[in-house]
Amino acid sequence: MKVLVTGHTGYIGAVLVPRLRDAGHEVVGLDTDFFAGCDFRAGLDDVPALRTDLREVDQNALVGFDAVIHLAALSNDPLGDLNTDCTYDINHRASVRLARLAKAAGVPRFLFSSSCSLYGVAAGDGLLAEDAAFNPVTAYGASKVRVEQDVAPLADSTFSPTFLRNATAYGVSPRLRADLVVNNLVGFAYTTGEVLIASDGTPWRPLVHIEDISRAFLAVLEAPRDLVHNEAFNVGRTTENYQIRDIADMVRDVVPGSRIKYAPGGGPDPRCYRVACDKISQRLPEFKPQWTVRRGIEQLYAAFKEHGLTAEEFLSTRYLRLKQIKKLQAAELLDDTLRWVAPAR
Ligand SMILES: NC(=O)c1ccc[n+]([C@@H]2O[C@H](COP(=O)([O-])OP(=O)(O)OC[C@H]3O[C@@H](n4cnc5c(N)ncnc54)[C@H](O)[C@@H]3O)[C@@H](O)[C@H]2O)c1
Numbered sequence: 131m132k133v134l135v136t137g138h139t140g141y142i143g144a145v146l147v148p149r150l151r152d153a154g155h156e157v158v159g160l161d162t163d164f165f166a167g168c169d170f171r172a173g174l175d176d177v178p179a180l181r182t183d184l185r186e187v188d189q190n191a192l193v194g195f196d197a198v199i200h201l202a203a204l205s206n207d208p209l210g211d212l213n214t215d216c217t218y219d220i221n222h223r224a225s226v227r228l229a230r231l232a233k234a235a236g237v238p239r240f241l242f243s244s245s246c247s248l249y250g251v252a253a254g255d256g257l258l259a260e261d262a263a264f265n266p267v268t269a270y271g272a273s274k275v276r277v278e279q280d281v282a283p284l285a286d287s288t289f290s291p292t293f294l295r296n297a298t299a300y301g302v303s304p305r306l307r308a309d310l311v312v313n314n315l316v317g318f319a320y321t322t323g324e325v326l327i328a329s330d331g332t333p334w335r336p337l338v339h340i341e342d343i344s345r346a347f348l349a350v351l352e353a354p355r356d357l358v359h360n361e362a363f364n365v366g367r368t369t370e371n372y373q374i375r376d377i378a379d380m381v382r383d384v385v386p387g388s389r390i391k392y393a394p395g396g397g398p399d400p401r402c403y404r405v406a407c408d409k410i411s412q413r414l415p416e417f418k419p420q421w422t423v424r425r426g427i428e429q430l431y432a433a434f435k436e437h438g439l440t441a442e443e444f445l446s447t448r449y450l451r452l453k454q455i456k457k458l459q460a461a462e463l464l465d466d467t468l469r470w471v472a473p474a475r
Pocket residue numbers: 136137138139140141142143160161162163164165182183184185200201202203204205206220243244245246295296297298299300305307310451
C-alpha cells in the first residue's frame with residue numbers, strides 16, 4: 131500500500147516507518163520537523179517527505195494514497211499546555227481537516243494515533259475497555275477525544291477511520307524522548323544513580339513499547355476493512371498496567387547501584403487509569419505484542435550505557451520536546467502559533 135505517515139520523524143514515527151517499509155509498503159512522510167537534529171542515534175529512514183505544517187496540507191497532496199497514518203501532534207501534556215489554543219489547532223482542528231481532505235481525495239483508510247490519556251481520571255479501579263467514559267484532564271487528552279468524536283461521523287463506505295488509543299510509550303528510538311515515564315526513570319537512574327519519582331508513586335499507567343505500537347498500526351493497516359472500520363482499539367497488553375512505584379522497583383533492579391528517591395512535594399497524580407487491551411488481540415490475531423516493561427527497561431539501560439549518556443544530555447533540548455520548542459521560539463525561529471518564521475527557514 132502507499133501510505134502517508136504524518137509526524138514520521140518523531141519518536142514513534144522513526145520506529146514505525148522502517149517496519150512499514152520492511153512489510154513492503156511504500157511510505158511518504160509529512161512533518162514540520164520541530165525536532166530536526168534531536169537524534170539519539172542514527173537510523174532515521176530517508177523517505178520522500180513533505181516538509182510542511184499539518185495545518186497547511188493541501189488536498190492534492192493526499193491523492194493516490196491507500197492510507198494515512200496520522201501521528202503528527204503536540205505530543206504530551208506539558209507541551210500541550212504551553213499554548214492550549216495551539217494544541218487544539220494542531221491536534222484537533224488540523225487533524226479533523228486532514229481526515230476530511232483525505233476522504234475527499236479518495237483515501238480509503240485513516241489511522242489516527244489516539245491515546246489512552248483520553249480516559250484521564252478513571253472512576254473506580256477497574257480495567258477500562260474501549261467503551262469507557264472519556265474523562266481527559268489535559269488539553270492534550272481532550273484534543274484526542276475531540277478528534278475521535280469529529281472524525282467518526284466521516285466514516286462511510288468509502289472512508290474507514292480507525293482510532294488507535296496507545297498506552298504510554300517507552301523504548302529506544304532514533305528520536306528518543308526523556309519525558310515518558312519508563313524512559314525517564316531509566317535515564318535518571320543511569321545518569322544520576324537515583325530513580326527519581328515525581329509523584330507519590332501510586333498512579334496506574336498502561337504501558338506499551340513503540341515497536342508494539344508499530345506492530346498495531348501495521349496490523350490495522352493490513353486488516354480486512356470490516357474488522358477495523360470506525361473502530362477504536364486500546365493499544366498495549368492488559369497485563370502491562372503498572373503503578374509508577376512498580377516501574378521504579380524494576381528500574382532499580384536493572385540499573386546497578388541505583389536507588390529510589392521521591393521528589394519533594396510529589397502527590398497523587400490525577401492521571402490514573404488501567405486499560406484492557408483484549409479487543410485488538412482478539413479482533414486482529416496478527417497483532418502480537420512482544421515487549422514487557424521489564425525488557426524495555428533492560429533495552430533502555432543497555433542503549434544508554436552504549437551511548438555513554440550523561441545527565442546533561444538526557445535533560446537537554448535533544449530529548450525534551452517542550453525545551454526544544456521553547457528554544458526555537460526564543461531564537462525566533464518559531465512564532466507563538468508554532469509556525470516557522472519564514473526567512474529563518
Ligand atoms: N509517545 C506516547 O507515549 C504516545 C502515547 C499515545 C499516543 N501518542 C500519539 O502518537 C503520536 C506520535 O507521538 P510521538 O511520541 O512520536 O510524538 P513526537 O513529538 O515524538 O513526534 C511528533 C511529530 O509530529 C511533528 N509535528 C508536530 N506538529 C506538527 C505540525 N503542526 N505539522 C507537521 N508536523 C508536526 C513533530 O515535528 C514530530 O516529528 C502523537 O499523535 C501522540 O499524541 C503518543
